[in-house]
Amino acid sequence: MLWCSLCRKVANDVRVVHVPKCIERRKLWEQILNCSLSVNSTVCDSHFDASQWRSAPIKGQTYKRRRLKADAVPHGEPEPKFVKLGFANSSTQTEDKVINHAIRVENESLRKQNRRLQTEIHSLRQQLEDYKELETSLKTIFTETQINILKSGGKRTVFNATDMSAAICLYTAGPPAYYHLYRKGFPLPSRATLFRWLADVNISTGTLDVVIDLMENEEMPEVDKLCVLSFDEMKVAAAFEHDSSADVDYEPSTYVQLAIARGLNKSWEQPVFFDFSTLMDADTLHSIINKLHKRGYPVVAIVSDLGAGNQTLWTELGISERKNWFTHPADEDLKIFVFSDTPHLIKLVRDQYVESGLIINGKRLTKSTVQQTISHCAKPDVSMSFNITDNHLNIGPLAKQNIKLATQLFSNTTGSFIRRCNALGYNVQNASETADLFKIINDWFAVFNSKSSTSNSIEPTQPYGKQIEIQRGILAKMSEIMSSEILGVGAHRLPFQKGILVNNASLEGLYCYLSEKYEMQYIFTSRLSQDIVENFFIAMRPKGEQFEHPTPLQFKFMLRKYISGLTKLNKPIDK
Structure with a gap:
């Protein structure tokens, strides 16, 4: 195997020259080439130009190989060979080899550059995809104009009606919060812009x-x-x-x-x-x-x-x-x-329950059942943390408007605590009947409060129509209870009884009507309430105070x- 000590690679496609055996000349080569050479080292002939070669004498008709002159020294870089014709291996083959070698080196450099550029392009494409995903996410929060402001680093722009409508709604809901977001750099119109728009x-x-x-x-x-x-x-x-x-x-x-x-x-x-x-x-x-x-x-x-x-x-x-x-x-x-x-109906049912009770299947269910459960759960030997308190039962005029107290009372959790106390042997009046009533009221409210189309394991909370048979069964049970004489024989029905019966019939009728006429598959029942009006009133009250x-x-x-x-x-x- 031929090896060039200067190029540091195998030199199979060129001839090599042995370094001088003379120590002084070899040291001279080492100084010129800036490398270390041994007596067995070789250097490819491309490191010598044509002037450093001498011709061998002709014997007969045969040309012998060229030899270096006594004072010849190699160059650091290969030089093209331009030798006289008529000598062995002095043809254009040497020049072609040099050219081919240069082309290979250049091709390898171009391949490396190409790989580097492909890596950069892949990185840029990935960044572009990330920016597109980020922009898609921002569109759920900001308008197109606001996104352009963020892209430009907050440069002055023009807001359209959609931008101003959203900004005015945000400002109306809470001016302090609006000013805070504006000072933090959120792409919102200034206060002066809002007032000019409203003028x-x-x-x-x-x-x-x-x-x-x-x-x-x-x-x-x-x-x-x-x-x-x-x-x-x-x-x-x-x-x-x-x-x-x-x-x-x-x-x-x-x-x-x-x-x-x-x-x-x-x-x-x-x-x-x-x-x-x-x-x-x-x-x-x-x-x-x-x-x-x-x-x-x-x-x-x-x-x-x-x-x-x-x-x-x-x-x-x-x-x-x-x-x-x-x-x-x-x-x-x-x-x-x-x-x-629906929230108003739940509060009316709660008021009737805590004031005089409800007659279900011949038994009067009163708040005493919950009071007994509260008392038992408060005992030191009972390891149950009951969240229902006397505040859920002894409600004042202001607390009657709190829907949260009513839904917490009529919850499956409250029913479970009542059942558990009864199972432990404590005296809880009408425990099973009360727990059953609380469950059906809780499930009924869930049917009328669906907000998301995401499926989950709780069937009543899904939009009406996704679990239609289960949801119809809940409505039927609630209608049966409200159709009975829950206030006693001969008593007139209270408004909430009529409201619940009408709601149940209206929900089923609306579902059939929309599915047939508009091919709707389900209904978000939370939109069949007054919550949007109540929230609007809260925003309209000075400083958001409930009773101001x-x-x-x-x-x-x-x-x-x-x-x-x-x-x-x-x-x-x-x-």
């Missing part, structure tokens, strides 16, 4: 035509425009006020009536009506429904509580335990199903902030 917006009591008209511009499938109309009252502070912007005097009012349309299949909501000291009657309701229908938003359900005014409305609409819907005022082929607010009420003019101005972003559609504005 020329004016609304008046009655149907909010400006909102309903602009809802028509929203591009959504028909099924996503199906809506539920929820309405309720909120107390306002009585005061004489003058609205200079509209040149209107407001006399003292005791409450404001508010109606909000919300999507049943898709999550959206908009206030569509408000007025002071006004009950919701059939004519007003039909007017709102007609205007929504004209803009392409069919109302398929209405929701209210069972206050005296709303019971009168039910009577006007012909709603009873036998008829749970009324004909759409704009189209006789369409139906509108009536619902009572705005004046009519304050309510109007806060409502204007909430909806005014819609009135500026397609109008850009600087940041």
Whole structure:
């Protein structure tokens, strides 16, 4: 095997030259080449130019191999060979070998560069995919304009109506939180921008035509425009006020009536009506429904509580335990199903239970069962942490509005503790019957409170229609209880009995109606409640205090902030 001591590689395709045996000349080669050479070292002939070779004498007609001159020394880099013709191996073969070697070296360099570039391209593609996933995630939080602001590092931009509408809603819900986010660098309009946007917006009591008209511009499938109309009252502070912007005097009012349309299949909501000291009657309701229908938003359900005014409305609409819907005022082929607010019904059942009890299958179930369970769980020898307290039973006027206390009382957990105390031998009156009642009430409330389409192991909490047989069974059990004489023989049915029976029939009727007419497979039943109106009222109250009420003019101005972003559609504005 031929080895070049200077190139440090095998030299099979070239000739080699042995280093001089003379120590002095060998040291000279070492100094010139800057390497260490032994007596057996060899150097490929490409390190010598043509002038360092001498010709051998001719004997006959045969050319012998070339020999180096006595004073020849190699070069550090291979040199192309240009030798005279007529000598052995002095043809262009040496030059071709040098060229081929250079090409191989260059090709290897290009291959390395190509591999490096491919690695960089793969890394850049991965970064691009990561950025696309990040942008997709950001779209669930920010608008397109806000994302562009983040990309540009916070440069000045133009906000559109969608951006301003979302910003105004956020500002109305909590100005301190809005300012905090703005100072932290969130891509939000400034306070001055918000106020300029709100400056020329004016609304008046009655149907909010400006909102309903602009809802028509929203591009959504028909099924996503199906809506539920929820309405309720909120107390306002009585005061004489003058609205200079509209040149209107407001006399003292005791409450404001508010109606909000919300999507049943898709999550959206908009206030569509408000007025002071006004009950919701059939004519007003039909007017709102007609205007929504004209803009392409069919109302398929209405929701209210069972206050005296709303019971009168039910009577006007012909709603009873036998008829749970009324004909759409704009189209006789369409139906509108009536619902009572489920949290309100649960609170009414709780009030009846703790005040005088319920008669189920001939037994009067009272709060004494829960009180006995509380007493037993408080004993030192009982290792049970019961979360129900006397506050769940001895409720005051303010606590009656707390739905959480009612649902905690009528829970499977409460029923399980009652059963366990009874199984341990403690004296718990009507333990099994009370636990069964609590379970059916808990399951019934779960059926009417589904919020997500994610499947889980708890069947009642899934959207109505995904576990239809189990859910229908729960409704049937609850209807059977509410149809019985739970207050005693000959007693009149209380409003919550009628409300629950109507709700059960309306839910089943609405499900069949939507599945047949719009091919909907399930219903998010939490949207058949007044929670959106209650949340709106909380936002409208000064500082968010539960029992602090705005004046009519304050309510109007806060409502204007909430909806005014819609009135500026397609109008850009600087940041």
